[in-house]
Amino acid sequence: DVKVTQSSRYLVKRTGEKVFLECVQDMDHENMFWYRQDPGLGLRLIYFSYDVKMKEKGDIPEGYSVSREKKERFSLILESASTNQTSMYLCASTSLSGNTGELFFGEGSRLTVL
Amino acid sequence: AQSVTQLGSHVSVSEGALVLLRCNYSSSVPPYLFWYVQYPNQGLQLLLKYTTGATLVKGINGFEAEFKKSETSFHLTKPSAHMSDAAEYFCAALNTGNQFYFGTGTSLTVIP
Numbered sequence: 001d002v003k004v005t006q007s008s009r010y011l012v013k014r015t016g017e018k019v020f021l022e023c024v025q026d027m028d029h030e031n032m033f034w035y036r037q038d039p040g041l042g043l044r045l046i047y048f049s050y051d052v053k054m055k056e057k058g059d060i061p062e063g064y065s066v067s068r069e070k071k072e073r074f075s076l077i078l079e080s081a082s083t084n085q086t087s088m089y090l091c092a093s094t095s096l097s098g099n100t101g102e103l104f105f106g107e108g109s110r111l112t113v114l
Numbered sequence: 115a116q117s118v119t120q121l122g123s124h125v126s127v128s129e130g131a132l133v134l135l136r137c138n139y140s141s142s143v144p145p146y147l148f149w150y151v152q153y154p155n156q157g158l159q160l161l162l163k164y165t166t167g168a169t170l171v172k173g174i175n176g177f178e179a180e181f182k183k184s185e186t187s188f189h190l191t192k193p194s195a196h197m198s199d200a201a202e203y204f205c206a207a208l209n210t211g212n213q214f215y216f217g218t219g220t221s222l223t224v225i226p
Contacts, residue, residue, distance in 0.1 A: 004157070033214075040123065042204065042218035090157055101146060101208045105157035 003027075006091050006106035013113050019078040021109050023091030031096055032074035033103070034058075034066060037088040046089075049074055081113045118207050120217035128225045133177075133192040135220045137205030140186065145207040145215075147188040149179055152202040152219075161203075164188060175199070200224045 007022035025032065031050050035043040045058030047066040055066050063085060067075045074093075078085055091106040121136040139145060146165050150158040162173025169181040175198075179190045188205060205217040 009155075040218060043216040045214075092158075096212050101212070101214075102148065102160055102163060103150075103158075103206075103214060105150075105159070107157045108155070110155070 004091055004093055004104050004106040006089075006109045008109050009107060011109060011111045013081050013111065015082060015113060017081050017113075019081050019111065019113075021076040021078075021089055021091075021111070023074045023076070023093075023106055024072050025074075025091075025093040025104070026072065027093060027095070027104065028071065029093040029095045029104075030071070031094050032068065033092045033094075034064075034074065034076045035090045035092065036060065037090055037108070043090065046076065078111075081111075083113050085111065086113045087111060118205050118215045118217040120203075120205050120220050122220055123218065124221045124223070126223040126225060127195045129197055130194050133190070133195045133199065133222065135190040135203050135205075135222065137179075137188045137190065137217060138186050139188065139205075139207045139215075141207065141209060144181070144183055145209045147179075147181060148206040148208070149173065149177070149188075149190050150204045150206060151175075152204065154201075158204060161190070195222075195224045197224050197226065 004025045033048040034046040044060050049055050049068040065077045089109045092103040094103050117140045119138045148163045149161040151161050152158045162171045164171045164181045172178045177192045203220045207215045
């Protein structure tokens with residue numbers, strides 16, 4: 001069964017802490033994405049990656065960075081967490097070659113910044 | 115620019131009643147279209163998708179959606195709501211530039 005795994009389901013951090021959210025997929029997908037989900041705002045794209053060591057900014061990249069050292073792993077980094085980054089974070093992956101581009105999502109990481 | 119609009123952020127139906135969740139997209143070129151469902155504290159899972167061919171698409175759990183190019187719509191329906199259908203539903207589009215666009219979601223409540 002295909003799978004996208006997010007390392008932490010729930011995190012509580014303090015303002016100013018550095019936060020790492022890890023995502024691993026086992027489908028050999030080239031493309032990986034980080035979204036942020038907030039009530040009434042839907043999913044907003046933070047960063048995406050089309051290949052190893054490659055990254056592109058999404059719609060709301062401010063305050064975030066990413067790392068893709070291996071094809072299967074895409075990490076989201078909050079260099080200095082702030083309370084307005086309290087949210088649900090969703091990782092997704094897809095292969096855009098040869099199929100219809102369906103996104104596969106992880107279970108989500110709910111981050112609370114105090 | 116591409117956008118996806120879901121009409122109604124909250125929809126309530128009685129158990130056994132018709133479910134209709136509305137989605138419109140803006141694009142001169144019909145994109146690939148998707149409906150995802152999200153249960154509480156979980157990620158999104160695919161309900162159904164339209165790529166090419168038949169405009170009436172059947173998905174899991176008895177849901178279906180019809181692509182209407184003339185109306186730029188992709189509404190989701192289910193003839194008879196079940197309590198287990200209570201969830202958040204997202205419409206999404208994938209355009210020719212390989213960019214995904216999501217609607218803001220519709221929360222479905224099923225009343226017993």
